Amino acid sequence: MVRAAVAAGAKAIVVQGLGWGNMNIPMYEAVLEAIAKKVVVIVSTRVPNGRVLPVYGFKGGGKTLRDAGAVMADNLSPQKARILGMLALQKTSDPNELQKLFDR
Numbered sequence: 524m525v526r527a528a529v530a531a532g533a534k535a536i537v538v539q540g541l542g543w544g545n546m547n548i549p550m551y552e553a554v555l556e557a558i559a560k561k562v563v564v565i566v567s568t569r570v571p572n573g574r575v576l577p578v579y580g581f582k583g584g585g586k587t588l589r590d591a592g593a594v595m596a597d598n599l600s601p602q603k604a605r606i607l608g609m610l611a612l613q614k615t616s617d618p619n620e621l622q623k624l625f626d627r
Contacts, residue, residue: 529560535608536557551587554588564592564593
């Protein structure tokens, strides 16, 4: 789905990760491809409570994703992260600037 969205011209994608924003290796690789094509990737979580934080450094872990240029949605649900992402992209597509907005 990530690759299809990139091929269709998406400017940003919100990914529902597990727990603190971790994902399996095939999803991680698709996210890296999207980031390489300058598509903003915002990582949220599918769990009802908690934060997405760049903690784990394994392949597909939140720290590895953040280091690759993904934006961590902090405590926003995927739906809320999508809305903030749509608004924020009107101002910037720089992952570091976007991260500042999600960290508020």
